[in-house]
Amino acid sequence: MEIVLALGIGIFTASGIWLLFRPRTFQVIIGLCLLSYAVNLFILAMGRLRMDAPPIIERGVAVDPSQYADPLPQALVLTAIVISFATTALLLVVLLASRGQTGTDHVDGEEKDGEP
Amino acid sequence: MAVDRLLLIALILPFAGSIVAGFLPAGARNAAALLAGTIALIGTAILIAAYPALPGGGILRYDIEWLPSLGLNLSVRLDGLSWLFGFLILAIGALVVLYARYYMSAEDPVPRFFSFFLAFMGSMLGLVLSGNLVQMAFFWELTSLFSFLLIGYWHQNQSARDGARIALITTGAGGVCLLLGILIIGRIVGSYDIDRILASENLIRSSGLYMPALLLILIGAFTKSAQVPFHFWLPHAMAAPTPVSAYLHSATMVKAGIFVLMRLWPVLAGTDEWYFIVSSTGLATLLVGAWAAIFQQDLKGLLAYSTISHLGLITLLLGLGSPLAAVAAIFHTVNHATFKASLFMATGIIDHETGTRDLRRLSGLYRYMPITATLAMVAAAAMAGVPLLNGFLSKEMFLAEALAEHSGTFVDQLLPVIATLASAFAVLYSIRFIHQTFFGPPPVDLPRQPEEAPLWMRVPIEVLVLACLVIGIVPALTIGPFLATAVQSVLGDRTPVYSLAIWHGFNAPMLMSLTALVAGTVLYLLFRDRLNAMKRSPVIGRLKGRKTFEAVLAVIVAGARWLEALFGTRRLQPQLRVLVCLALIAGLLPFVRFDYRPGPLPVTLLDPSFAVVWLLGAACAIGAAWQAKYHRLAALILTSGAGLATCISFIWLSAPDLGVTQLLVEIVTTVLLLLGLRWLPKRVPDHWPEARVPVQVGLRRSTDLLVAVAAGLGMALVSYAVMTRPLPHSISRYFMEHAYFEGGGTNVVNVILVDFRGFDTLGEITVLGIVALTVFALLRRFRPAAESVASPVQQREQTASDHASPDRAVGDTVADYMLAPKVIMEWLFPVIIVFSLYLLLRGHDSPGGGFGAGIVMSIAILIQYMARGTRQVELLLSIRPLRWIGAGLLCAALTGAGASLFGYPFLTSFFSYIAVPGVGTVPAASAVLFDFGVFGLVVGATVLILIALAHQSIRIPRAPADEPKASLPASEGGAA
Numbered sequence A: 001m002e003i004v005l006a007l008g009i010g011i012f013t014a015s016g017i018w019l020l021f022r023p024r025t026f027q028v029i030i031g032l033c034l035l036s037y038a039v040n041l042f043i044l045a046m047g048r049l050r051m052d053a054p055p056i057i058e059r060g061v062a063v064d065p066s067q068y069a070d071p072l073p074q075a076l077v078l079t080a081i082v083i084s085f086a087t088t089a090l091l092l093v094v095l096l097a098s099r100g101q102t103g104t105d106h107v108d109g110e111e112k113d114g115e116p
Numbered sequence B: 001m002a003v004d005r006l007l008l009i010a011l012i013l014p015f016a017g018s019i020v021a022g023f024l025p026a027g028a029r030n031a032a033a034l035l036a037g038t039i040a041l042i043g044t045a046i047l048i049a050a051y052p053a054l055p056g057g058g059i060l061r062y063d064i065e066w067l068p069s070l071g072l073n074l075s076v077r078l079d080g081l082s083w084l085f086g087f088l089i090l091a092i093g094a095l096v097v098l099y100a101r102y103y104m105s106a107e108d109p110v111p112r113f114f115s116f117f118l119a120f121m122g123s124m125l126g127l128v129l130s131g132n133l134v135q136m137a138f139f140w141e142l143t144s145l146f147s148f149l150l151i152g153y154w155h156q157n158q159s160a161r162d163g164a165r166i167a168l169i170t171t172g173a174g175g176v177c178l179l180l181g182i183l184i185i186g187r188i189v190g191s192y193d194i195d196r197i198l199a200s201e202n203l204i205r206s207s208g209l210y211m212p213a214l215l216l217i218l219i220g221a222f223t224k225s226a227q228v229p230f231h232f233w234l235p236h237a238m239a240a241p242t243p244v245s246a247y248l249h250s251a252t253m254v255k256a257g258i259f260v261l262m263r264l265w266p267v268l269a270g271t272d273e274w275y276f277i278v279s280s281t282g283l284a285t286l287l288v289g290a291w292a293a294i295f296q297q298d299l300k301g302l303l304a305y306s307t308i309s310h311l312g313l314i315t316l317l318l319g320l321g322s323p324l325a326a327v328a329a330i331f332h333t334v335n336h337a338t339f340k341a342s343l344f345m346a347t348g349i350i351d352h353e354t355g356t357r358d359l360r361r362l363s364g365l366y367r368y369m370p371i372t373a374t375l376a377m378v379a380a381a382a383m384a385g386v387p388l389l390n391g392f393l394s395k396e397m398f399l400a401e402a403l404a405e406h407s408g409t410f411v412d413q414l415l416p417v418i419a420t421l422a423s424a425f426a427v428l429y430s431i432r433f434i435h436q437t438f439f440g441p442p443p444v445d446l447p448r449q450p451e452e453a454p455l456w457m458r459v460p461i462e463v464l465v466l467a468c469l470v471i472g473i474v475p476a477l478t479i480g481p482f483l484a485t486a487v488q489s490v491l492g493d494r495t496p497v498y499s500l501a502i503w504h505g506f507n508a509p510m511l512m513s514l515t516a517l518v519a520g521t522v523l524y525l526l527f528r529d530r531l532n533a534m535k536r537s538p539v540i541g542r543l544k545g546r547k548t549f550e551a552v553l554a555v556i557v558a559g560a561r562w563l564e565a566l567f568g569t570r571r572l573q574p575q576l577r578v579l580v581c582l583a584l585i586a587g588l589l590p591f592v593r594f595d596y597r598p599g600p601l602p603v604t605l606l607d608p609s610f611a612v613v614w615l616l617g618a619a620c621a622i623g624a625a626w627q628a629k630y631h632r633l634a635a636l637i638l639t640s641g642a643g644l645a646t647c648i649s650f651i652w653l654s655a656p657d658l659g660v661t662q663l664l665v666e667i668v669t670t671v672l673l674l675l676g677l678r679w680l681p682k683r684v685p686d687h688w689p690e691a692r693v694p695v696q697v698g699l700r701r702s703t704d705l706l707v708a709v710a711a712g713l714g715m716a717l718v719s720y721a722v723m724t725r726p727l728p729h730s731i732s733r734y735f736m737e738h739a740y741f742e743g744g745g746t747n748v749v750n751v752i753l754v755d756f757r758g759f760d761t762l763g764e765i766t767v768l769g770i771v772a773l774t775v776f777a778l779l780r781r782f783r784p785a786a787e788s789v790a791s792p793v794q795q796r797e798q799t800a801s802d803h804a805s806p807d808r809a810v811g812d813t814v815a816d817y818m819l820a821p822k823v824i825m826e827w828l829f830p831v832i833i834v835f836s837l838y839l840l841l842r843g844h845d846s847p848g849g850g851f852g853a854g855i856v857m858s859i860a861i862l863i864q865y866m867a868r869g870t871r872q873v874e875l876l877l878s879i880r881p882l883r884w885i886g887a888g889l890l891c892a893a894l895t896g897a898g899a900s901l902f903g904y905p906f907l908t909s910f911f912s913y914i915a916v917p918g919v920g921t922v923p924a925a926s927a928v929l930f931d932f933g934v935f936g937l938v939v940g941a942t943v944l945i946l947i948a949l950a951h952q953s954i955r956i957p958r959a960p961a962d963e964p965k966a967s968l969p970a971s972e973g974g975a976a
Helices: A002-020 A025-045 A071-102 B003-022 B029-053 B080-103 B110-129 B133-151 B158-189 B194-198 B201-206 B210-224 B233-239 B242-248 B253-268 B272-294 B299-320 B323-354 B370-384 B390-403 B410-438 B455-473 B480-494 B508-533 B545-567 B572-594 B608-627 B632-652 B656-677 B695-723 B732-743 B748-756 B758-780 B793-804 B812-816 B819-842 B850-868 B870-876 B881-901 B926-955
Strands: B060-067 B072-078 B911-916 B920-925
Touching (some): A002 A025, A002 B632, A002 B695, A025 A071, A025 B656, A025 B695, A071 B656, A071 B732, A071 B748, A071 B758, A071 B850, A071 B926, B003 B029, B003 B060, B003 B072, B003 B110, B029 B080, B029 B110, B072 B110, B080 B110, B080 B242, B080 B253, B080 B323, B080 B455, B110 B242, B110 B253, B133 B158, B133 B210, B133 B242, B133 B253, B158 B194, B158 B201, B158 B210, B158 B233, B158 B253, B158 B545, B201 B210, B210 B272, B233 B299, B233 B545, B242 B253, B253 B299, B253 B480, B272 B299, B272 B410, B299 B323, B299 B390, B299 B410, B323 B370, B323 B390, B323 B455, B323 B480, B370 B390, B370 B410, B370 B455, B390 B410, B390 B455, B390 B508, B410 B508, B572 B695, B608 B632, B632 B656, B656 B926, B732 B748, B748 B758, B748 B926, B758 B881, B793 B812, B819 B850, B819 B926, B850 B926, B870 B926, B920 B926
Antiparallel strands (some): B060 B072, B911 B920
């Protein structure tokens, strides 16, 4: 499991960063989406991999934390997911506005020679 | 109130006054002067009240803790030396205020002048009253800053702007050096407290860092006190109004450097390095200043160079390192302040009354302004060192010290000669100043008819000249005790026996003094006419400090530009490349040092279906990266595939909350990007010349690919290494153990979000709300590109086909194309809402919660938009996302604030279980209420963003005839 997840994170990161370097705004947005998947999974992996042990405890009983998955990375990732939606939306709108004003969807707002 | 607290008030008052004066109307000359004068006098009174505690080495301190852990406190410290300086600052300040009231023209914005003046006075006072060195450096910088404003007061003059700029850059650069030196001293001693530093004499002198600290502090002091080679700023600062010159160059600004030298004299002086650097600098400044002063044709220029020369004298005395020389230095500081301030004021009167300061044009003014002339003569005599005046006494002490043995080097042999020579020069320029201005034939062709200055303009000069006389005649009765206190505070046990008397018998210093007087007079008589014809000072006139300064500045600016051109870019891609590459290097370094090794933890057994999920996920990600340029829709779908793999992994790896939220966010993100696709340009494949990709482009792409692969590999390696190592103890343990007993919930992730880390969540939902509002605001002024305005191809084709068929009306095809899904979607509305509420209510105990429920709710609304179209929905439903956002944030914040009603800190939660008939026990935690707030905000934010974007398609001013034009309901969400 670990090696598959690690490879998955790596591939997501590589695809995301490749897109991040591209000149078109849509590519950058998709790149950020992929990168945020990778980062969220990476943060979750910091709590190590646990199966069938969601951090939902029993009522009124003393808890043995080692029996559950680490809740902390999950709490961090949960808000990150929602916030990343918001930032994606903001980026999209800024880029659309820039496209409307400059007439191009290049990230610099102007076409560069030899860089389509 | 205790005197030490009064000191704090004396320090704060000028700054408070400065702010008040800044707000006075531009014509309020009297009010501003009255305010400034009163503050200066109150300060003087406080100092006088504090004096009785000081004789015999007494120190008054008042500390206010600021950063005690770093040893940084605001401390006001008053001892003999700072009392003497403080008194000069405040008393001469009060006189200058009176003088300035009459000097400044009513056309100038005088309250601004007094505002700067008060702030500068406060900074100087803060400097001398500082109880620790960092605080001193802070006030030091303030004096540079406010002197800049004062020198540049007449900012309409180019020379004033230049002078201010040169002074600021020179003294500011010195200030940086001083701060560095102070930091080194603080490191040596382990404290910035002045008392501790003064007690660490041997520690500092024996430290290996003594030399750098000494050099840095000396550069700071020398720039401020206009020592060679940093003296060039002072003559340029003469572009300031004369009251400013009178204040800055007598009692304050330039004395700041002297003050620091005196303050640190006990710990820094006495070494060979100190002796050579400080005394030779002082000597050079003494000579250069005196020599240049002789050849000045501008009255203020003469006084400026004479100031430089006297500062050199004081520095030289401090450099000698003997206690008696230090006494002479302190004494001369006071004397110089009194006679130089009065001379500047007299110059101001001459300038004011005649309209010129040119020595060659002035002549015989005595008959027009006898009182001013007399006062100036006495002050100039003090400057020249004529007996019965204060300047004579300290000069006598200086000459005596020049004769004494200090180091046994040739400097010692030379010193008496140079001292006599410089004294002769001083006599020469003093006589020239007086004789040229006040005697000789009546002036011709003056811009103004001269007359005596108004009484109140003369009073400050009279007071100062009186001080010169009284100190000069009965020194032991007047300045004696105060000087003794100041000397005691600097020298402590090493205080020497000295005598303040006019007559010490006919000794060597007396002889030197007389020689200088005679020589100076004879030289003037011989060369007076030739002096008037001089354009610049011989020998040193070629050394242009300013030119060097401008050249150095130009080199620095050019260097900065070059660096900016080399490393700066406005383009996004290079910036991102640099960022990622730096992150890569930073990530690589630990591997290089400690090498890479997987951890000892046994790996979890691989489930083949998990591998399949990731095979698909990885393929989707790579496909999305590949297709994002030409096939946006495909890329979007592939990205969703990658998201789905992420989502499944979350659920697989025991994170049901994340799985649910990810799935839901995936939906809204896809809708969002779909809405955005509409406004992006059509992309046609590249047509490279010669039908192949240019080498440059190919190279760039392969580099990018290489970096991306390296980053991916790095992430994979790091995550694998972490996952195979045992989990260290973290704060999670606490959360797990206390989630139920203190948070009242069994879903630990939710309890963390709404209870343990509720404050973080409050911040995050606030960010979410702000982002949504920003998106909304940006879209209100959205101007799409011209090519995107027309209806999409599909719509046009449908309309065309409706036109073509005689039995169909325009819009029929669009109306019916989703009939079956539409019915299902409409019916789903209540179902999804119930599901959303279910997720919300169970969130505290089971997967769900405000975030997920909020997005579900927004999806319910979104689906209605899809099914019916924007206009139809808004006719039926009144959706007010802004209110959702506001209500949500308010609910969350009020829940948090509610805790304070019961005396608990913000966001403390309360919980219990309530038995509801028919339902059973229901958890009732205040954190659930908080979650309601999260829910409301997430609904509002998501809906606001999506609807604002969706509205762009119908708000366009296109309105072609083939589309039915519905009147839009007034909606908060849409910018219709």
